[in-house]
Amino acid sequence: MRLLVTPLTRRHLPEVVAIERASFARPWAPELFEAEIRHRHALPLVAQSLPAGMVVGYLCLWLVAEEVQVQNLAVHPAFRRRGVGRFLLAEGLREAHRRGARLATLEVRPSNLAARRLYASLGFVETGRRPGYYQAEGEDALLLDCRLEEAAWLRTGTGKALDHRRRSN
Numbered sequence: 753m754r755l756l757v758t759p760l761t762r763r764h765l766p767e768v769v770a771i772e773r774a775s776f777a778r779p780w781a782p783e784l785f786e787a788e789i790r791h792r793h794a795l796p797l798v799a800q801s802l803p804a805g806m807v808v809g810y811l812c813l814w815l816v817a818e819e820v821q822v823q824n825l826a827v828h829p830a831f832r833r834r835g836v837g838r839f840l841l842a843e844g845l846r847e848a849h850r851r852g853a854r855l856a857t858l859e860v861r862p863s864n865l866a867a868r869r870l871y872a873s874l875g876f877v878e879t880g881r882r883p884g885y886y887q888a889e890g891e892d893a894l895l896l897d898c899r900l901e902e903a904a905w906l907r908t909g910t911g912k913a914l915d916h917r918r919r920s921n
C-alpha cells in the first residue's frame with residue numbers, strides 16, 4: 753500500500769468522522785476536528801492510500817513547548833494491521849520533533865491492547881496511571897511517554913515496508 757501523509761483539511765472531514773464513529777464508543781464530534789484544523793498548537797494529519805486518495809487514518813497531535821501530546825489516532829477498520837497506524841504516528845512525531853518537540857505523551861486504556869502494542873513498538877513506556885479517567889466505564893488511563901531523542905526509528909524509519917511519500921508540504 754502506498755500512503756501519503758498530509759495535514760487534515762475540511763475536505764477530509766466526512767471520511768475522518770466516519771472512521772472516528774467506527775472506532776470509538778464515544779466519538780469526537782465533527783466540530784472538534786474542525787477546531788483542530790484551526791488551532792495554532794494543533795497538528796492534525798491524515799493518511800491517504802494512493803492513488804485513489806481514500807482517507808485510511810488520522811492523527812491529532814498538540815505541540816506545547818517541547819512536548820507533543822497524542823490526542824487522537826484511528827485507522828479505518830478495513831485497513832488495520834497493515835502498518836498504517838505505526839507509519840502515521842511515526843511521521844507525525846517526526847514532524848513534531850522537527851518543530852522542536854522532545855517528549856511525546858499520551859493516555860491509553862489498559863484494555864486497548866492493539867494501541868498499547870503499537871505505542872510500545874515506537875518506544876513509548878508507561879509512566880503512570882490516572883484512576884477512573886474514562887468515567888463512563890470507570891476505567892483507568894495509562895500514561896505513556898516517549899523521549900524522541902532516544903527513539904532509534906526517528907533516524908532510521910519504522911522498518912515497515914510501506915511504499916510511501918512523506919508530507920507533500
Ligand SMILES: CC(C)(COP(=O)(O)OP(=O)(O)OC[C@H]1O[C@@H](n2cnc3c(N)ncnc32)[C@H](O)[C@@H]1OP(=O)(O)O)[C@@H](O)C(=O)NCCC(=O)NCCS
Pocket residue numbers: 775776825826827828831832833834835836837838839859860861864865866867869870871873
Ligand atoms: C490502534 C490502531 C490505531 C492501530 O492501527 P493499525 O494501523 O492497525 O496498527 P499497525 O498495523 O501500524 O500495527 C502496529 C503494531 O501495533 C500492534 N497491533 C496493532 N493492532 C493490533 C491488534 N489488533 N492486536 C495486537 N497488536 C496489534 C502490533 O504490535 C503491530 O505491529 P505488527 O503488525 O508488526 O505486529 C487501530 O487498531 C485503531 O484505529 N483502533 C481504534 C482506535 C484506537 O483505539 N485508537 C487509539 C486510541 S489510544
